[in-house]
Amino acid sequence: MKVIAGKREEYYKEVKNDSNTDNGDTEDDYNKPQVLVKQLLKLHDSGQITEKHLFDHCDTVIGAGTETSSSVLSNSILLLAMHPEIQELVYQELRSVFHEQKLFVDYDEIGKLFYLEMVIKETMRLFTPVPTTARKANSDIILSSKIYLFSTKFQK
Numbered sequence: 811m812k813v814i815a816g817k818r819e820e821y822y823k824e825v826k827n828d829s830n831t832d833n834g835d836t837e838d839d840y841n842k843p844q845v846l847v848k849q850l851l852k853l854h855d856s857g858q859i860t861e862k863h864l865f866d867h868c869d870t871v872i873g874a875g876t877e878t879s880s881s882v883l884s885n886s887i888l889l890l891a892m893h894p895e896i897q898e899l900v901y902q903e904l905r906s907v908f909h910e911q912k913l914f915v916d917y918d919e920i921g922k923l924f925y926l927e928m929v930i931k932e933t934m935r936l937f938t939p940v941p942t943t944a945r946k947a948n949s950d951i952i953l954s955s956k957i958y959l960f961s962t963k964f965q966k
């Protein structure tokens with residue numbers, strides 16, 4: 811709530827100071843990365859989404875993005891600690907890609923970490939971060955020639 815209130819203030823200041831410059835809606839702007847909260851505030855301001863939608867979207871992204879990545883990260887570290895010989899191979903791969911200490915890495919470098927990728931995928935296979943999907947039909951539907959009535963729950 812506080813974070814969104816802060817972003818809202820920033821956004822209004824920006825709009826006030828910047829009324830003659832881009833509002834992020836040109837075709838070019840859509841090709842650039844955009845801040846989600848700013849986009850949601852824009853939609854709310856133009857009456858396209860309610861305040862509840864705005865907060866619900868933020869909750870979804872925060873919930874979907876934090877539990878998943880943090881559990882994969884901690885389980886990967888746990889498995890590496892349990893398998894030092896694999897940890898050594900990950901370390902050697904990192905040494906071969908990064909020749910000096912640096913704070914930020916780029917996509918090209920991440921793309922070279924094949925062994926690390928396999929370790930992360932194996933971690934997700936063993937400790938699946940999202941082991942189930944659930945859906946509820948919001949109308950009667952036909953799937954593979956079977957009829958499912960409104961409110962049917964699907965779980966996999």
Ligand code: HEM
Pocket residue numbers: 870871874875876878879882939940942943944
């Ligand atoms: C290892 C990390 C992650 C895993 C394993 C993962 C896995 C998944 C899966 C399986 C779904 C589909 C769920 C369903 O359809 O029922 C999903 C949806 C989603 N994920 Fe991720 N995710 C990860 C990271 C993230 C991150 C970092 C973000 C955002 C910053 C994110 C945002 C979302 C959103 C917004 C949805 C859609 C939720 C919805 O439809 O209600 N995820 N993710």
